[in-house]
Amino acid sequence: MPLERLIDQSRARILIERMVQDSRLPHALLFWGPAGSGKSVAAIELARWLNCREGLAGPCGQCNSCIQFKSLEHPHFSYILPLPGKALVNSEEGELTEAGASELSNIFARKAEEPYGSAVYPGGQYILIGQIRALLQWASKRSFEDLPRVALIDRADRLREEAGNALLKLLEEPPPNFILVLTAQSQEDILPTLRSRCQAVEFDRLRTESVERFLTRHGQQETDARRLSRLCGGDLSRGLNFASQPQVADEFHELAINIVRHSLGRNPIEFDALLEQWNHLGLADQLIVLEITATWLRDAAVLQALGPQAVKRLMHLDRLELLEKFVVNCPEADFAAAVAKVDEACQHLEGNALAPLTLLVLSRELYRAVYHRKPV
């Protein structure tokens, strides 16, 4: 079956399959949708399918090409993700350092093992011009075989402007038999000049039941799988991370709820403890905690609007009692505004704002959204 490792995503699946079967696959695709929904999985599966020597109806899994794709080490596939400058000998050129090559090789091996696992280079913030120059060199060589080469640029919203401009050349004058797949959470995150040259394919958030089923198949107890699938909010990469470190998932969950609790409680000692815990986290983890905070507030909004009949829709069902108490105690709260403030805080963090200051500002804004007055 084509794209066999992709979960759900019937709309995207049908669109991609039809483009391939009708020989209408464009040279540039933009897979966009929520994190952990399978965009990079679809790109890898597409490349595997297109390069299978037998697979008109889907990759055979037996030929040399399919075997090479099992380790993601295929001469017709290039995987680009944000790197820190230190991974390259020179950020202007694409040559990797020894540590960079070794770390990337480990990331690809993990991704090959579990396609829904996250492929993140530690400290990798941006896709650098050197990486795109290396991609241009790779694309400029004619393939030995008449099979398409596929380049996946994961998190293309992280393309530095100069890198994006260099990529433009490839989009404007693509070599024959070459397909570029960009992934991003939102179309708007991509440079307009690149976006306008790509065929967009939308990916939906994974259903909680699908994530739960996946985690159960991967060895989680049913109750744990249910709890983690709700906590990860349809982001299967995060679900897998949580499944491999359940204590971290619990810690993040508690911290996310405490951000709301201590923002409203205004107890300086408790808030100091919270701040200390917050400061120990890296940027990626802080963003995860805030996203969980946002889902907590979203649950509160749903419960406030729909009452007990909405219980089945809630993500934090395991903390239902606490959630109900929270909603009852804050009858005037504007939870939608509170969610917006959390999203804003995420943007500030991504824009390199100071983490402790961001949390302090967020706590004041949450208080204001819930109580409609300034905190004392």
Next chain:
Amino acid sequence: MKFKVSQEPLLQGVSKVSGVVPSRTPLTFLYNIHAVLSGNELKLTASDGDVFLITTVAVEGLEDGSVLVPARPLQDLLRELPTTELSLETSPEQHLVVNTSKGQFVIPGEEPSKFPPAPAERPPQQLSFSADDLKSILDQTTFAVSHDELRPALTGLLMQFRSGEMRAVATDGHRLVKLVKTGFQTSVTAEAEVEVIVPLKTLSLLTRHLSGDDVAKVDVYLASNRVVFDTEKLIITSKVVEGRFPAYDAVIPKDNPQLLKADVERLSSAVKRVSIFANQINRLVVMQLNPGSMKILAEDPDSGRRGQEEIEATFDGEPFEIGYNAAYLLEALRHVPCQEMEMMLGSPTAAGILKPAKPREGEDLIMLLMPIRLH
């Protein structure tokens, strides 16, 4: 797989192919050499994904088979071993076991199917050159190949077979070199036209091999998607660059009536001295041409430095000035294969054509240099 071989020929074979093994890549299979034993012939293949180097070593074969083994530890071991008889075999876990009279060395290998196969078929279009001729072609042309990834078609040497002659053309937009070679053996009919753009890295590997090993003849096979150089000791199979090479004939001036003749060595020395005083950004040196003499001038208005030198030259046109980037001019002069050079000039803004006064037999070489506009 099991065979016996002396240390020296095996080290030579491994060293020949390991030159292409990348030192840092996330594609770990490329760190390996693919060794295949068939009868008494051990075929070694290494690649960087774009270029495959293949060589064979004569061995005493005991059991056919293949293995994928990391190039670096194998080469390091062979370098450190004395000239002695070795016995090599693979274990069921895909390890390569190297036995000497006094030691045993085990190198963990990998499943051979992980290594991508090099295209097996030879393209039918064959040209044969003596090693010296091909080296001369590469020496005189590859320096002008562009390094700009945004113009991929210029990042290789155009090898074009047309009207029974082979043209090698390189350009980076500032200069262009065209060498037309005749008098070689070929299986291609004179009417046929074949052309490929060969990547610079492939040519560097070939040049290194032609310089370092005792090679007499090179067979070149051209196809639309690959080029093969077979020297009998090493086969280089390379991808070619995508894209269309610019219509270079259109930029070569047809009418440059003024002829300058000068001694290459004297002109180079003078340009080197004067260019010390040139602007460090555009490296501009001006050639002031008069019948019977030529003056080279440079000036850096920022620092107030200036220099000039007069050298003997013959010039048959009206007096005029033309400016060039000293680095490009020197590089072109360095690749003139004889004592005297000729330069055909039109106007101060038109490209100048530089040629050897006595080209090598069977070669027609021209180098085109774009001038820098003065004032």
